[in-house]
Amino acid sequence: MGKRTQRKVSTGHQSPGLTTKDARTLRVKMVLLGSSGVGKSSLALRFSKDEFKGTSPTVGSAYLTQVVCLSDVTLRFEIWDTAGQEKYHSVTPLYYRGAHAALVVYDISKRESFTRAQMWLKELQQHYVPGSTVVVLVANKGDLSDLRQVTLQEGNRLAIERGLLFMETSAKSGDQVNELLLAIAHRVKRSLNEHEGGPTERRENDFIELSRSETLQHPLAPCCSSVGP
Known part of the structure; x- marks a missing residue:
């Protein structure tokens, strides 16, 4: 199975993902779902390290992290890359239950993966409460447009039919990957705020215009916890 991590246990009444009541740092569990070979591992690596390299099929799951700094809050993404092979399908729900964000990925050059993505979406509907999990449809391998x-x-x-966030990306070139993660961060923040009964984000456009102070923190980047609104 995949690498396991230990969470610090906090006391008091808190929303899921909030490490401390006043720190404004959100711990966000995000899982990548989809058929084998659609590029989930490559997307996870691009999210985490802004790198691309050939990967072998994931066994069970793999775990990476990334920090996203919005204008008024820091989100620490715990990214679970799940295996797409059918033999691992029965254990996959163990990884996406309780997730704040779930990405259903397909390969634009393989119609079968798009059909399979619809099955994943149907299955997800049975395991999450609407509004509690940000579900995203991701069309990956945009660099293979000639094979679309x-x-x-x-x-x-x-x-649109399912009310999901949608974006076409290329893990290989990096196209739209950072934009996707930032859009998810805004959606997750809004979801948690609504759960707390706090202020909400504007709803006019899912792809919110990002301010210059909103960044991704890659492993070698300076700490961004001091970024203000």
């Missing part, structure tokens, strides 16, 4: 079998319009239509 699934149009952008098809992916966007499915996302």
Whole structure:
């Protein structure tokens, strides 16, 4: 199975993902789901280290982290990359239960992966409460547009029908990957604020215009915890 981590246990009444009541640092569990070979591991690596390299099929799950600094809060993403092979399907729910964000990934050059993504979405609906988990449809391998079998319009239509965030990315080139993670960060923050009964983000556009102070913190980047609104 995948690498396990230890969480610090906090006391008092807190929302899921909030490490301390006043620190404004959110711990966010995010899982990547989809067929084998759609690029989940490559996306996770691009999210975490802004790197791309050939990967072998994931066994069980793999775990990476990334810090996203918005104008008024820091989110620590705990990224779970799950195996796409059918033989691991029965254990996958152990990883996505309790997730704040779930990314369902398909390969634009393989229609079968798009069909499989719809099955993942149906299964997710049975395991999360609407509003508690940010579900995202991700069309990966945008660099293979000459081999495209699934149009952008098809992916966007499915996302609209299901009320999901949607973006087409390329883990190989990095195109739209940072934008996707920042959009997810805003959605997760809004979801947690609504759970707490606090202020909410504007809803006019899922792809919120980002201020210059909102950044990704890669492993060698300076600490961004002092970033202000």
